Structures are given as C-alpha cells and as structure tokens.
Amino acid sequence: MAELNTARAIADRYVTELAELDPLISTRLGLRPDEDRLPDYSPGGHEARMSLVRSTLADLAAAPAPTDPDDRRCAKLLKERLESLLAISEQGEQLRAISNLFGPPQGMRNVFLDMPAATADDWAVITRRMTRFPQALASYRESLTAGIDRGLIAGPRVVSTVIDQLGDWAAAGDGKGWFAEFATAGGSGGPSPRSSTAANGQQAELDQAARSAIEAIMDLRDWLRQTYLPLTAGQSDEVG
Numbered sequence: 001m002a003e004l005n006t007a008r009a010i011a012d013r014y015v016t017e018l019a020e021l022d023p024l025i026s027t028r029l030g031l032r033p034d035e036d037r038l039p040d041y042s043p044g045g046h047e048a049r050m051s052l053v054r055s056t057l058a059d060l061a062a063a064p065a066p067t068d069p070d071d072r073r074c075a076k077l078l079k080e081r082l083e084s085l086l087a088i089s090e091q092g093e094q095l096r097a098i099s100n101l102f103g104p105p106q107g108m109r110n111v112f113l114d115m116p117a118a119t120a121d122d123w124a125v126i127t128r129r130m131t132r133f134p135q136a137l138a139s140y141r142e143s144l145t146a147g148i149d150r151g152l153i154a155g156p157r158v159v160s161t162v163i164d165q166l167g168d169w170a171a172a173g174d175g176k177g178w179f180a181e182f183a184t185a186g187g188s189g190g191p192s193p194r195s196s197t198a199a200n201g202q203q204a205e206l207d208q209a210a211r212s213a214i215e216a217i218m219d220l221r222d223w224l225r226q227t228y229l230p231l232t233a234g235q236s237d238e239v240g
Contacts, residue, residue: 005063007075014056014078021049024111033116036128038136041104043146045139046094053082053089095147097140098154098224100161104140105220108133109169112182123206130179130209134216141220148231156232159224166221170214177214180207 003009019026023037039045060079066072088094097103112129116122147153173181183206 005059006068007060007063007066007071007078010056010059010063011074011078013059014052014082017052018049021045021052024107027111027114034121034125035115036125036132038108038111038129038132039104039139041094041097041136041140042142043095046089046143050086050089053085057082057086092147092150092152095143095150095152096154097143098158098162100158100165103162105137105162105166105217108136109178112179120202124202126183127202127206127209130206130213133179133209133213137216137220141223144228148228153228153231153235155235155237156229157237159229159232163221163225163229166217166224170218170221177210177217179210179213183207183210 015025015029016031019029019031022039023032023035024039026032026035026037040048057079060075060082063075066075099106112126115126115129117126169178172178173184
C-alpha cells in the first residue's frame, strides 16, 4: 500500500479525478475516446475542482516524506501548482475569466479540433458534445455574473476583443457560424464526413447542434456588449 502514497501516485490520482471534473482534459489526454461532456464553469463547478485541489494537498501532507529524488521533485512541483491554483481562486479570478486565448469559450471551441472525426460514431460524439455547448456557456456566464456582484470585472480591452472574436465565430461559414463550418469541413479542413459517415438523421442532429452552439455564442457576445462592457469603465487593462 505504500506506493499508493507516493507523490507520483497522488499526482496521477489528481489528474484522473480532475479529468472527471474537466472533460477538456479528458479529451486532450485521450482518457475517454467517447468523451462528450463539457466543463461546469459555474461557481459550483469551480468549487468542485478546488475541493479536489484541497483534498490532494491533504493527501500530500499526510504522505511519508519522499526518499526518491524524482518523487521528491514531483511532490514539490505538485504542491506549488495546487497552492497557486488555490491562491488564484481565493482572489476570485475565475469570476472574471475573460480572455481571447485561454478563456472557457475558447477552450471549449478548440476541444472539437482534438476529437476524432473519421467515422459516424466519432461524429455522434461530436454532436452530443456540441449540443451541450449552450449549457456550458450558461455556466460560464453564471460565474461572470457572480463576478459582477462581487465587483470583480475584467478590463475593457480584453472584453472588447472577445466580443469581436465571438462575432467572427458567428460570421464564419458564410454566416452559419464556426460550428457549421467545422462540421462541413470535417473538423479541420479535411474531407466532409457528410456523405460517407453520417446518415441523414445524424446530419440533421449535427446541423441543429451547430446552430444551437452558435446561437449561444451570439447570446454571450450580445450580453458582453450590452451588459458587461459598460461595467468595465474605469477598470484597468492589466496583463501578465
């Protein structure tokens, strides 16, 4: 049983459990070929991830002092990373997580590029995940609204940039939106899966999922422009 308390074992458990809470990690690590979930970006979802961070830190504290040099380095790195995550969380940064590179909408959109897209079964998984996009965006907006309530608001420049970015996503695919363009192009500019891998019913579901996803993007864009952006007046455009 001793090996279960090594830093490496604790780190491995943390990644596995985090992948259950953050399905984007699950996809990127290839843990579930049929992964069709999206993260919960609401305050409750964030708290679940922080609860895992705290329990993992407790496991590290209770584990015997590492004697192996590699395990000692693993323990030090894991502790530093987890404590940093807690510190960022305590500052409430997740409540104003607006970024044109690393924000939740960008991560969720980009994960589709990491998904298998060669067979009808692959596209069934993509369709299910795309269908969940509006709900995941709603959870993200819930956190931004909580940030407004606490006076934690992003700077005007990044908000304006993201508004323009979301508009570009909506305009892609000859006005049908990025998700429709993704589906038509077979995911990344390759051959379309429409005739060879998708039955008519499946294609109709994929098209509807793409429409719902881009409608959710446009709703978020409009909310950021009409409600959130005016609140950024006077906020700093800090970076780094």
